[in-house]
Amino acid sequence: DWTPNAFVGETVEALKNKIGNDKVVLGLSGGVDSSVAAMLLHKAIGENLYCIFVNNGLLRKNEFTDVLEQYKGMGLNVKGVDASARFLDALAGKSDPEEKRKAIGRVFIEVFDDEAHEIENVTYLAQGTIYPDVIESVSATGGPSATIKSHHNVGGLPDFMKLKIVEPLKLLFKDEVRRVGASMGMDKQLLGRHPFPGPGLAIRILGDITPEKVRILQEVDAVFINGLKDAGLYDKVWQAGAILLPVNSVGVMGDERTYEKCVALRAVESTDGMTADWVNLPYEFLQKTSNDIINKVKGVNRVVYDISSKPPATIEWE
Ligand code: XMP
Numbered sequence: 001d002w003t004p005n006a007f008v009g010e011t012v013e014a015l016k017n018k019i020g021n022d023k024v025v026l027g028l029s030g031g032v033d034s035s036v037a038a039m040l041l042h043k044a045i046g047e048n049l050y051c052i053f054v055n056n057g058l059l060r061k062n063e064f065t066d067v068l069e070q071y072k073g074m075g076l077n078v079k080g081v082d083a084s085a086r087f088l089d090a091l092a093g094k095s096d097p098e099e100k101r102k103a104i105g106r107v108f109i110e111v112f113d114d115e116a117h118e119i120e121n122v123t124y125l126a127q128g129t130i131y132p133d134v135i136e137s138v139s140a141t142g143g144p145s146a147t148i149k150s151h152h153n154v155g156g157l158p159d160f161m162k163l164k165i166v167e168p169l170k171l172l173f174k175d176e177v178r179r180v181g182a183s184m185g186m187d188k189q190l191l192g193r194h195p196f197p198g199p200g201l202a203i204r205i206l207g208d209i210t211p212e213k214v215r216i217l218q219e220v221d222a223v224f225i226n227g228l229k230d231a232g233l234y235d236k237v238w239q240a241g242a243i244l245l246p247v248n249s250v251g252v253m254g255d256e257r258t259y260e261k262c263v264a265l266r267a268v269e270s271t272d273g274m275t276a277d278w279v280n281l282p283y284e285f286l287q288k289t290s291n292d293i294i295n296k297v298k299g300v301n302r303v304v305y306d307i308s309s310k311p312p313a314t315i316e317w318e
Pocket of ligand 1: 101195196197198199239273274310313314315316317
């Protein structure tokens with residue numbers, strides 16, 4: 001029978017044997033999979049695991065600093081790289097979703113490659129790939145790895161992609177990854193985090209991206225997500241987030257008419273993201289959240305709730 005404890009024991013042993021005294025580089029995303037992969041490798045090879053956590057400027061509010069601190073607290077050898085400006089520059093003026101994804105994928109590879117070159121004599125690239133990712137890349141649905149591949153078929157692989165690959169979670173499903181993390185004593189909040197797309201808020205800001213739009217969406221998202229946590233609803237939802245619409249709608253303030261931004265809130269139930277149902281959040285919660293957003297976030301005067309299921313509506317709006 002499969003147990004998380006036995007998996008940890010066997011995997012750590014196997015990683016030690018395979019890697020020996022070599023160095024490994026791993027990109028942390030703040031998500032469950034890369035974090036659990038990092039902890040397994042850390043147990044096996046300690047300081048020879050070099051983790052890189054890139055801020056693409058499209059993370060949730062305070063996420064970069066909070067998660068970086070958390071990783072350091074876990075004893076990981078992690079370097080935080082704030083490349084926000086490079087990402088936002090590359091995105092300026094782009095509104096096509098696939099172009100935005102490609103730009104983000106390209107800059108990520110450049111930044112990661114630069115950082116990987118800073119580590120002398122690195123042999124392995126570790127990834128938090130899990131079993132459903134393996135299947136999905138075969139069916140080529142265009143996830144993040146597909147973006148990386150499509151870009152790099154053009155000019156040859158960057159050096160870090162020529163490294164030998166280690167994927168300790170390759171045969172696990174998400175719930176098993178969470179159980180493995182829990183058995184290593186990892187923080188429950190980290191293990192229970194909602195999935196978050198690699199391109200981050202870029203695909204939740206419909207149309208082109210500006211620092212001001214990122215700021216607005218980070219604020220809105222924080223009100224929504226913290227509200228879900230405060231109301232005890234966060235763990236009942238598979239994924240939630242806010243979307244900044246490319247629409248200004250009319251409002252009144254005093255005796256003036258305003259034209260300000262409209263945001264959509266989305267919360268879904270799902271097991272694997274392939275199908276999803278919108279969540280029937282309590283009216284009182286929606287009412288309070290809407291008021292909080294409109295009162296606290298300057299530039300937003302309207303909040304709507306997305307009641308579409310997948311299929312045909314996807315979870316993300318882009
Ligand atoms: P959709 O919108 O296709 O999303 O219903 C299904 C799941 O995939 C995530 N998603 C992405 N993740 N890069 C990622 O790493 C992407 O480009 C991307 N697009 C969607 C989405 O957040 C949901 O969990």
